[in-house]
Amino acid sequence: MDGAEGVIQIDGLVKHYGKVEAVRGIDLRVARGEVFGFLGPNGSGKSTTIRCLLGLLRPTAGTIGAFGLDSTRDGVALRRRLTYMPGELRLPERLSGMEFVASIGRLRGGFDPARRDQLAERLRLDLHRHLRDLSSGNRRKVALLLAFLFDAELLVLDEPTNGLDPLMQHEFLGMVREARSAGATVFLSSHSLSEVQRAADRVAILRAGKVVAQGTVAELRGRARQRVEVWFEDDPPAAELKALPDMVDPVVDDHRFTATLSGSIQPLLGLLARQRVASMLVEEPDLEEAFLNLYGGAA
């Protein structure tokens, strides 16, 4: 199952908590060496899926695992090959960062102290302080450090940048890229679209326990709406502009034309090539747009 079929395999995963259907049938493959973004708002089932993968939750139906190992049956062997950063982070309070890292290190069979120090420096984290004295952002840095310390084949990161300042978010993205260059697979859950957009190769969008869209970041951008604004030197060709395909709300106002594009920009560019255009503004499409469109359509 490993390799061609993917590092992570999720087939028909269902998880109920009593009457609450947290996950309602997820099928997913994550390939070796890719950064996979697992996107969705709070309560969409991201953490539940991840906790099933870790073997912390028992699936109600379906299977979930990685490297050909089932997370319920082969949990210990599976967890040997991955590291995990929880979304809801609680650390033992009485230990220092150094003691906690050493403790987890002993459970995993050791680590490189030089790498620990290097990661701590990179994250600007003082590991000698007690965990209870750390801010929530610094506690998350401790968990982040642990996720990147052990040369795991798979990094499972649940909302990793919550509570990190922009500088650290940038640093985190660098660490993700380096891990991928070193051959690791990264499963990155987030509700921060910009973060996933910058880091991920492929994305699955989750809503109410189901995957509602899946594809590469480029494909998702293709589905995203773009807002365009064009200023003409002469009177704009209003009829022709309004007749273009995939135009939402086209407005011609004096020398200015605005619209939202729900498809390709090519027909518009073809028409503009024959006009005297003073200036043009095309807003960068982002996953947020794609995301909201999908949700708007499904709601």
Next chain:
Amino acid sequence: MNRRMLELVAVPMRAVRRATLWWALGLAALVAVTLSAWPAFKGSSGISQAIDQLPSGVVQAFGLQDFGTPAGFLRANLYDFFVPLLLVVAAVMLVSGQTASEEAAGRLELYLAQPVGRRAVMLGRVIAALVALIVIAVVLLIVQLASDAAVDLRIDTGYVLATILLSALLAALHGSLAVAIAGLRARPSLVLGIGLGVAIAGCVVASLFPLSSVLAPWRHISPWDWAFGGNPLEQATQLWRYAALGVPSIVLTAIGVFSVTKRDIAGA
């Protein structure tokens, strides 16, 4: 024990060391202060006469018979009720604090995400609580024997040892009941409620049922009766009493350690 298992014991051991110290000091202080009163009671006929005035039910319920003898004094003031109950409370709280409370607070999540089994994590915590209980009981024994010598309370060392061992086993039984419940459900209130509720119910049954001729035969359902029904401060304790407390402790612990693998881990 391999290195991973050692770490799984060491983590909760570090967490309970302060609580262990306070429990040991508290019980030691209780014993030392109580024993300091012994010289005033020793052979005092006045006290015995005063107690004789009380209704026999009250005397029996509070273990006041033979108050002027060494065994009667220790029973009434320490080992009929206070010391075993405090040991039970310590055991249940230590277990609950290291299992259900830690899990419900989400602090086990990062440990359980490592390449270790849930049973090993749970067992490590049970071993840590057991070691803490043993440390408390050993401190109690040492302080008891030292205080006996200091105030010239003459009692067979073997009987004192047996009484403290039975108290510790009674605590282990309730602690293992807490383990079983924590294995089934990560709810600290449930673990504490059932653990302490059963302890108090057992204590009431053992001390009050004998006062009623109808209820008296039912006192044997109480673990407190299994532990102290043979008057361990004055008579050699039958072996079955140790087994009656020890064997269910092992069974309940096994239930807790195995059942934790069958359910979901509580999230923060």
